[in-house]
Amino acid sequence: MTRNTDLFQRDREWHPPALTRDYKTSVTRSPRYALLSLQSSASEITGPTFGHSDIDPLDNDLLANYAKTGAPIGERIIVHGRVLDENGRPVPNTLVEIWQANAGGRYRHKNDSYLAPIDPNFGGCGRTLTDDNGFYVFRTVKPGAYPWRNWVNNWRPAHIHVSVFGTGFAQRLITQMYFEGDPLIAKCPIVNTIPDPRAIDQLVAALDLNATVPLDSIAYKFDIVLRGQRSTFFENRPEGN
Amino acid sequence: MVQKLDYLKESPSQTAGPYVHIGLAPRAAGFDIYARELGHDITGPNAKGERITVSGIVTDGTGAPVKDVLIEVWQANAAGVYPGAGEVEPGFRGWGRVVPDFETGEWTFDTVKPGPVMGRDGRMMAPHINLWLVARGINTGLNTRLYFGDEEAANATDPVLDLIEPAHRRQTLIASVDGSGYRLDICLQGDNETVFLDV
Ligand SMILES: [Fe+3]
Numbered sequence: 001m002t003r004n005t006d007l008f009q010r011d012r013e014w015h016p017p018a019l020t021r022d023y024k025t026s027v028t029r030s031p032r033y034a035l036l037s038l039q040s041s042a043s044e045i046t047g048p049t050f051g052h053s054d055i056d057p058l059d060n061d062l063l064a065n066y067a068k069t070g071a072p073i074g075e076r077i078i079v080h081g082r083v084l085d086e087n088g089r090p091v092p093n094t095l096v097e098i099w100q101a102n103a104g105g106r107y108r109h110k111n112d113s114y115l116a117p118i119d120p121n122f123g124g125c126g127r128t129l130t131d132d133n134g135f136y137v138f139r140t141v142k143p144g145a146y147p148w149r150n151w152v153n154n155w156r157p158a159h160i161h162v163s164v165f166g167t168g169f170a171q172r173l174i175t176q177m178y179f180e181g182d183p184l185i186a187k188c189p190i191v192n193t194i195p196d197p198r199a200i201d202q203l204v205a206a207l208d209l210n211a212t213v214p215l216d217s218i219a220y221k222f223d224i225v226l227r228g229q230r231s232t233f234f235e236n237r238p239e240g241n
Numbered sequence: 242m243v244q245k246l247d248y249l250k251e252s253p254s255q256t257a258g259p260y261v262h263i264g265l266a267p268r269a270a271g272f273d274i275y276a277r278e279l280g281h282d283i284t285g286p287n288a289k290g291e292r293i294t295v296s297g298i299v300t301d302g303t304g305a306p307v308k309d310v311l312i313e314v315w316q317a318n319a320a321g322v323y324p325g326a327g328e329v330e331p332g333f334r335g336w337g338r339v340v341p342d343f344e345t346g347e348w349t350f351d352t353v354k355p356g357p358v359m360g361r362d363g364r365m366m367a368p369h370i371n372l373w374l375v376a377r378g379i380n381t382g383l384n385t386r387l388y389f390g391d392e393e394a395a396n397a398t399d400p401v402l403d404l405i406e407p408a409h410r411r412q413t414l415i416a417s418v419d420g421s422g423y424r425l426d427i428c429l430q431g432d433n434e435t436v437f438l439d440v
Binding site: 012027028029049055066084086099107110123169172198228 | 247250251252254255256258260262265267270274275276277279301307315317324325326334359360361376377378380381383386404429430434435436439440
């Protein structure tokens with residue numbers, strides 16, 4: 001039985017606000033009233049857990065997990081890093097899911113009609129559990145930039161969508177990983193929903209030559225930080241847990 | 242000068258975008274990739290309690306359905322126990338993913354009605370299901386709760402509903418009894434804007 005505790009308050013000034021006019025879709029999808037702030041109860045500090053029986057060993061290898069006739073087209077990359085909490089502690093055994101466009105910038109989704117072709121050997125999603133020290137790794141191809149209808153000439157920087165759980169449902173997080181050196185990052189209205197440039201830097205994965213597989217794949221390192229848990233030195237945890 | 246606090250910052254959120262289903266519900270995106278796609282079975286086969294169906298629609302500030310929303314649910318079992326916090330029936334996960342019909346935006350899921358769970362300061366919380374909504378245009382996932390319209394007595398003393406100062410807004414979290422099931426329409430914005438939670 002896990003002994004989960006209260007979470008650090010989420011820093012709403014570090015996250016994007018709900019209403020960000022330059023990302024137009026947010027205008028009608030952003031609540032106008034203030035969020036109701038709650039102290040944690042069992043409903044927030046517990047959360048689903050996943051095990052190795054839920055996933056397959058190949059699920060984190062996007063070069064292979066949808067391969068039909070051969071490997072997908074594109075630049076072969078490794079994305080690796082750790083899931084940590086705000087205390088700097090690793091988050092072990094937590095589910096990390098990713099999804100992305102193919103090397104041409106096209107998604108395998110019935111609602112995507114971009115003229116770049118579908119890659120028959122690329123699904124575009126993967127998932128894994130972090131190890132005992134919070135480490136995770138994926139193999140994939142570098143996604144292409146793609147256009148989207150916001151302003152007439154908007155292009156998303158190359159990015160990988162990332163979903164992470166943690167131990168409490170209130171730690172649930174979806175974000176996006178960008179690639180070091182991409183000139184489109186600074187021009188993207190979705191990136192720029194994040195007000196603080198240091199927070200944007202936190203989403204840019206570093207080229208990691210030490211982690212490449214020579215003559216095979218180039219590597220990027222991307223650490224993900226979830227909300228921290230309060231210490232239990234003082235009995236401030238909710239009743240009933 | 243003082244010592245530096247060496248906490249890390251939480252990774253900032255970014256919208257899940259319109260293609261969230263590829264990652265979290267690939268069959269809804271139109272393809273089959275995983276042997277076991279997660280989130281389709283909230284209760285497992287052994288769950289005790291009342292089997293219920295919950296349905297609804299999420300609408301935006303113009304009243305239009307949000308057809309690309311993805312909702313995650315997290316709930317206790319019928320005895321009011323969350324997985325991880327105590328013994329639950331084998332196979333009871335308490336968690337699931339809900340994707341609406343892309344044409345209409347209507348969603349539905351099957352589960353068991355959760356029992357009441359102890360809240361802070363020894364105050365019992367009325368039966369509820371925790372919801373987390375992500376979609377294109379939602380920059381940070383939205384947390385809310387679903388309470389049950391036929392639990393009037395428990396709802397009246399629920400410590401979270403009690404925090405909602407304009408009493409009429411409490412109704413935005415309470416699912417109505419709808420035939421054999423429950424229905425909760427969620428408004429992201431507008432006159433009936435749902436109460437969203439900073440949990
Ligand atoms: Fe994308």
